[in-house]
Amino acid sequence: MSTDRETGGRGPRRADARTNRERILTVAEEVFGKGGRSASTEEVARLAGVGIATVFRHFPTKAVLLEAVLAQRFHRLRERAESLFDATDPGTAFFGFFRNLVTDAPGKIAIGEALLEAGGDDGGDAAQASAGLRRAVGVLLQQAQRAGAVRDDVELPEVYALLVATSQASARTHLGEEVRDRMLAVVFDGLAPLRAR
Amino acid sequence: MSTDRETGGRGPRRADARTNRERILTVAEEVFGKGGRSASTEEVARLAGVGIATVFRHFPTKAVLLEAVLAQRFHRLRERAESLFDATDPGTAFFGFFRNLVTDAPGKIAIGEALLEAGGDDGGDAAQASAGLRRAVGVLLQQAQRAGAVRDDVELPEVYALLVATSQASARTHLGEEVRDRMLAVVFDGLAPLRAR
Numbered sequence: 001m002s003t004d005r006e007t008g009g010r011g012p013r014r015a016d017a018r019t020n021r022e023r024i025l026t027v028a029e030e031v032f033g034k035g036g037r038s039a040s041t042e043e044v045a046r047l048a049g050v051g052i053a054t055v056f057r058h059f060p061t062k063a064v065l066l067e068a069v070l071a072q073r074f075h076r077l078r079e080r081a082e083s084l085f086d087a088t089d090p091g092t093a094f095f096g097f098f099r100n101l102v103t104d105a106p107g108k109i110a111i112g113e114a115l116l117e118a119g120g121d122d123g124g125d126a127a128q129a130s131a132g133l134r135r136a137v138g139v140l141l142q143q144a145q146r147a148g149a150v151r152d153d154v155e156l157p158e159v160y161a162l163l164v165a166t167s168q169a170s171a172r173t174h175l176g177e178e179v180r181d182r183m184l185a186v187v188f189d190g191l192a193p194l195r196a197r
Numbered sequence: 198m199s200t201d202r203e204t205g206g207r208g209p210r211r212a213d214a215r216t217n218r219e220r221i222l223t224v225a226e227e228v229f230g231k232g233g234r235s236a237s238t239e240e241v242a243r244l245a246g247v248g249i250a251t252v253f254r255h256f257p258t259k260a261v262l263l264e265a266v267l268a269q270r271f272h273r274l275r276e277r278a279e280s281l282f283d284a285t286d287p288g289t290a291f292f293g294f295f296r297n298l299v300t301d302a303p304g305k306i307a308i309g310e311a312l313l314e315a316g317g318d319d320g321g322d323a324a325q326a327s328a329g330l331r332r333a334v335g336v337l338l339q340q341a342q343r344a345g346a347v348r349d350d351v352e353l354p355e356v357y358a359l360l361v362a363t364s365q366a367s368a369r370t371h372l373g374e375e376v377r378d379r380m381l382a383v384v385f386d387g388l389a390p391l392r393a394r
């Protein structure tokens with residue numbers, strides 16, 4: 001309903017605005033993902049080819065922009081997890097997603113830190129999108145457990161804590177690929193049912 | 198030798214200075230451990246009962262003070278690890294130290310972050326003390342492996358990565374004790390030799 005009213009009579013301009021918004025978000029994810037705390041909104045505007053005023057029209061504060069970037073990222077990860085629901089091999093789906101998230105972590109962490117720095121809202125869009133991701137991981141875990149690929153006696157809270165722990169360590173401590181993989185192998189062995197080891 | 202020369206003729210004053218230095222360090226560990234980035238040198242001076250000038254005489258910048266606090270903390274952890282060398286039960290010693298470090302992590306992380314914020318030196322005292330801790334953990338690991346309590350095919354880099362990962366997650370994500378213990382149980386199972394599971 002609100003969309004109808006907003007676009008009424010000036011569709012093209014709204015479409016431009018939407019394109020700008022998306023371009024800013026895409027660039028911001030890149031910039032904040034690399035630079036973390038030190039990245040600036042000015043740089044985002046410059047690389048997106050828009051004025052700083054345009055950035056602030058869409059995202060009134062840096063915190064709002066960071067929140068949108070992080071929410072978008074969590075949302076995409078959730079979609080990736082959901083695309084693995086009912087995979088033919090739920091064990092491979094679960095462990096593959098876990099590994100993937102840890103491998104992708106650095107950018108996400110930098111953005112999350114920048115958000116904290118800018119005073120992000122714990123109950124905001126990013127937190128909601130993060131909760132959606134967590135639920136999707138819970139489904140993958142359950143399906144892997146039913147398939148006998150993950151032991152029955154672990155639950156989502158500790159599995160998610162391990163996901164966060166290994167992601168953060170991988171991002172912050174500049175682990176080499178080999179050490180990261182060996183670290184994950186220990187965790188995956190700990191999650192495997194007895195007979196699989 | 199240098200102690201003799203320094204205290205010669207003005208022992209009490211030097212002793213006062215040493216007491217001040219120690220008091221500042223103790224208070225700083227408490228203050229920075231709680232507040233992280235937001236903690237101030239002024240607060241340290243106030244709680245230590247000295248003037249801000251005294252703090253700056255011993256520690257010219259906030260980064261120097263943070264570095265000294267972190268180095269002291271790593272040093273103490275190393276001593277704790279070393280006190281477990283040649284324990285009668287090397288498995289209990291290794292896993293107990295691991296758990297202990299994760300449980301104690303919050304304050305250490307906050308200090309480490311504040312140090313990064315203040316521009317700490319990667320090759321400084323804290324980094325050296327941290328390397329000493331890592332070596333001591335390596336000895337505990339080896340002794341636990343020889344005793345058959347930890348699988349033979351894991352090495353220090355991934356074990357240390359897991360120690361850092363679970364410590365950081367425990368500190369940052371405000372894990373409840375139960376979830377933290379269940380997370381550690383998964384990691385410890387992953388580290389256990391096959392027959393022990």
